[in-house]
Amino acid sequence: MHKPLADFVRPKTFDEVLGNKRVIDILKKLVKDNQMISLILYGPTGVGKTTLADIVASYFPLNHFRFNASTDSKAVLKQIVESVKLYNNVLLIVDEIHRMNRDIQDYLLPYVEKGNITMIGLTTENPYISVNPAVRSRVSIFKIIRPGGLEIETFLKNIDLSRYGKDITVTDEVYNKLSIACNGEVRTAINMLELLVLTADKNSIIDNDSLEKNLPEASKSTFKTGDNYYDVLSAFHKSVRGSAVNAALHYLARLLAAGDLKSLVRRIRAIVYEDIGLANPMMGVKVDAACNTALAVGMPEARNALSAITIEMCISPKSNSAHIAIEKALADVNKGLTYQVPSHLINNPTFDDKKPYKYAHDYEGHIVSQQYLPDKLVGTVYYHPQEHTKLEKIFSEEYKKNQKLINKKG
Structure with a gap:
């Protein structure tokens, strides 16, 4: 029995990994300078998170360990922590880090904070939502994105298929369709290619007919469009x-x-x-x-x-004003314009100079003059109504009237 092709061709160095050049350059620099830090890699399945973690681990041949947050117990983690006494610092790869329970976090985090354990967390979930803030505050977070179809197609073409003992030629059309059908998941593309090779005769050409005949319907359905x-x-x-x-x-x-x-x-x-x-x-x-x-x-x-x-x-009439508004707001947030929330909008504030909050339902029309945006963003406008449609024109009138009342002085 052969080792699965996906495992056989798994990249062993950073230079062999597809896409994500920015993240890879950072990781290369960190391991080269022996300055590895704790981090979380997140993204969809089959895009190389585990591969990147394994490559980093290869630079720590004796002192790296794995921990699965969904299946391993605290006792397993205690055994890993014991090794810190031997190696001073260990690399810990945590699969499904979003499933790590509070008890294990509390035990692990002091070692991460002191640098005794360098942690690489892996997850398909967005860590900004799914991972506990106590963990997030101690790591750097990198998103791993799907490689492009052309990158995947080139990768497939470079795979040596001689290990199967067959004289097989795969057409460019098949490589192209596999790179599309895998939906950016390199492992899926490799698995489909392996299936085609395993079901092919010893001396044969794998063409579109072979594809339609041997590939499961769920994998080949995207081919029917005839396009990407x-x-x-x-x-x-x-x-x-x-x-x-x-x-x-x-x-x-x-x-x-x-x-x-x-x-x-x-x-x-x-x-x-x-x-x-x-x-x-x-x-x-x-x-x-x-x-x-x-x-x-x-x-x-x-x-x-x-x-x-x-x-x-x-x-239907069209408007993208809501889309444009949130894009502008997100752009500000991404630029770091996340200032202190006004004290009167905070529940149980600790500020001595707290202003009284005006409960909108106590006022006529449920609109009250008070500040809602942080001090440094007062006057910022994200939503600009598009008045070419009847309904949004009505929204616009209400919006402008409410804004005047909210911004009214005195």
């Missing part, structure tokens, strides 16, 4: 945004033929709030109902609900 699946998704989104009903239906049909109902429904739910938004708020409710119906009945009946809602989204 995500290009078709993008064209569908832009057609709805541009109110082009017939084009949207054309791309919808191609996406339905691909059979990936979950991804299609996710995109439709994103479109309604990005491009229709406040011009027709009830469309969100209608989209949710149509998508739930589609997922409940499945194919082929799902096509009717998605066709109807696609037509209605195209015809």
